[in-house]
Amino acid sequence: YRATGNPKYLQLAKGLIAIxxxxxxxxxxxxxxxxxxxxxxxxxxxxxxxxxxxxxxxxYAETGEAQLM
Known part of the structure; x- marks a missing residue:
C-alpha cells in the first residue's frame, strides 16, 4: 500500500489480521x-x-490503530 497507494493492499492487510x-x-x-x-x-x-x-x-504505521501497538 505504501509503495503503490492502492487501498486494496491496505484492506488486504486488515483482512489478514481479521481472518x-x-x-x-x-x-x-x-x-x-x-x-x-x-x-x-x-x-x-x-x-x-x-x-x-x-x-x-x-x-499500525498506516492506520494508527492503537490496539495494534
Missing amino acids: RDSVKNGEDHNQDRIPFRQQYEAMGHAVRANYLYAGVADL
Whole structure:
C-alpha cells in the first residue's frame, strides 16, 4: 500500500489480521490461540511471530490503530 497507494493492499492487510482471529481452537505455535488484539505477550513460533508482528507494525504505521501497538 505504501509503495503503490492502492487501498486494496491496505484492506488486504486488515483482512489478514481479521481472518486469523476467526480460527477456532488455535494454538500458540501459530499465534492464533487468542485474537491478535487480545495478545499482550509475545508467544508461539519465533519465525512466524516475526512475520506476523512485522505485518502488524506496517498496518499500525498506516492506520494508527492503537490496539495494534
